Amino acid sequence: MTNACGCGSQVDEQQLLIELDKVLDEYQGKEGGLIPALQIAQGLFGYLPDNVLQRVAAAFDKSYSEVAGIVSFYSFFSTQPRGKHLIRVCLGTACYVRGSKKVLDAIKKELSIDVGDTTKDRNFTLEVARCFGACGLAQP
Numbered sequence: 001m002t003n004a005c006g007c008g009s010q011v012d013e014q015q016l017l018i019e020l021d022k023v024l025d026e027y028q029g030k031e032g033g034l035i036p037a038l039q040i041a042q043g044l045f046g047y048l049p050d051n052v053l054q055r056v057a058a059a060f061d062k063s064y065s066e067v068a069g070i071v072s073f074y075s076f077f078s079t080q081p082r083g084k085h086l087i088r089v090c091l092g093t094a095c096y097v098r099g100s101k102k103v104l105d106a107i108k109k110e111l112s113i114d115v116g117d118t119t120k121d122r123n124f125t126l127e128v129a130r131c132f133g134a135c136g137l138a139q140p
């Protein structure tokens with residue numbers, strides 16, 4: 001398994017699972033502890049693979065589908081490995097009318113990837129968003 005930092009060093013998955021169990025011990029039973037636990041888990045693994053979701057679900061006494069539903073709701077969670085750098089292009093209305101689709105197309109062409117994909121060197125992942133709350137910064 002490659003380290004979450006993308007540096008290419010080998011990390012023992014068993015060691016990461018031990019670290020995850022420490023996090024789950026700390027957060028299980030805490031009000032609102034599921035989201036922070038998932039965030040830390042994603043930081044450890046670089047994404048949230050099925051075996052991690054199952055472990056988190058068990059720790060919080062929830063079903064796998066319930067935890068997977070939460071993960072799919074929040075865009076900052078990913079069940080797929082991401083690149084070292086995450087590129088997110090806003091396609092919200094204000095940005096779209098000011099040309100963000102052209103920006104997105106240029107990035108797709110430059111990196112030879114589509115939305116949701118990661119470059120082969122695992123340096124970049126391309127995603128879109130609907131609004132960052134910075135609509136006033138959109139430039140034509």
Ligand code: FES
Pocket residue numbers: 090091092093094095096130131132133134135136138
């Ligand atoms: S529409 Fe792009 S930041 Fe709001």
